[in-house]
Amino acid sequence: MNDATVRARSVLLDALDALEPHLPSVILIGAQAVYLHTGGADVALAEFTTDADVAIDVRTVSDDPLIEQAMLSSGFVAQVGGSSPGTWMSPTGVHVDLMVPDAIAGAGRRGVTAPPHDRRSMRRTVGIEPVLVDNTVMTVGALSAEDRRTCDVRVAGPAALLIAKVHKVAERRDNPLRRDNKDAHDIFRLLVAIETSELAREIGRLLGDEVSVAATRKGLRILEELFAKSSDALGARMAGAAEVGIGDPEQTAVAVSLLAADLVAAVEGLR
Structure with missing residues (x-):
């Protein structure tokens, strides 16, 4: 397993730990979710990712703690400026994107209307609505022998x-x-x-x-x-x-x- 993918999994677990009070509303998506379902695929390209993508179901997410406070208190830093609300950087420079399906993201163009959470703490994303329907709880573990952490979280199907x-x-x-x-x-x-x-x-x-x-x-x-x-x-x-x-x-x-x-x-x- 390449170092970048190992680091990305470690930071994903950091983010899931930060969002632990909200885990019932969290769904793992993106390449890390793909690899959990396709580990035995007979393809030439090795598994590789440098970041983590998480969907948030704002229909059920609680008000406490605020998403931005949960991430900041765990050492993540929000991307300032630009057009990418919901992008958080870990202390090691790995990005975690917190996304909300466009259909439930409320009014706005890029940010998310889910008060009392800050509208730029998450990013509206078109096309991920199916993850709200097709998901199952899986145990996600670290990829490093020195890191024994695991987390039970919903993973998109x-x-x-x-x-x-x-x-x-x-x-x-x-x-x-x-x-x-x-x-x-x-x-x-x-x-x-x-x-x-x-x-x-x-x-x-x-x-x-x-x-x-x-x-x-x-x-x-x-x-x-x-x-x-x-x-x-x-x-x-x-x-x-x-x-x-x-x-x-x-x-x-x-x-x-x-x-x-x-x-x-x-x-x-x-x-």
């Missing part, structure tokens, strides 16, 4: 993570400087590790819930356009590009496109 990731790829598709091939490869990792029928069933459940239906429908359209359409589609090419120098980019682009097409067809078959 593979279907919700897939939808969230395709939204992220789409959000950045027109800005090459913000594109991250690893996001597309995480989609490939999920499609390889999780049975298509299992993903389809859970996506069907997401389509039946009013909180997650809109984001899931849009996510499926994105998956079809950017991955399933062909191996030359942007998302498929990005997934392949993530393996340059370590795997077979062309084969990966073809594989992710075929897997995505199978999933789209399987979901259609449920309707």
Whole structure:
């Protein structure tokens, strides 16, 4: 396991400790959640992340302690200025993003309306609504032999993570400087590790819930356009590009496109 990923897990546990009073409203998302579900995936790209992403269900979060006070008292520092409310930096320089699904984030453009918590303590994020529906409690442990900490926390399920990731790829598709091939490869990792029928069933459940239906429908359209359409589609090419120098980019682009097409067809078959 590379050092950056080990540090990111350690800081995630620091953040979960800081947010311990709010744990029933906390959901682990992002790459660290993906890896918890796909550890045995047969892919060329090794697990790698430098940060931690956490979703907050503000419908159930308590007023005490305030999110900002909980993070500050644990040594995290809020990013000042810019357009990234909800980004907190650990004393070791690792970022933790506290996100709220746009559908429950209240009024505003980037910040979150969830008084009495400061609106910039969390960031509204489009496309992660499914994690509110598809999640399960898992034990998350440190990756260092010297760190024996564990935390039982809700972790977003593979279907919700897939939808969230395709939204992220789409959000950045027109800005090459913000594109991250690893996001597309995480989609490939999920499609390889999780049975298509299992993903389809859970996506069907997401389509039946009013909180997650809109984001899931849009996510499926994105998956079809950017991955399933062909191996030359942007998302498929990005997934392949993530393996340059370590795997077979062309084969990966073809594989992710075929897997995505199978999933789209399987979901259609449920309707």
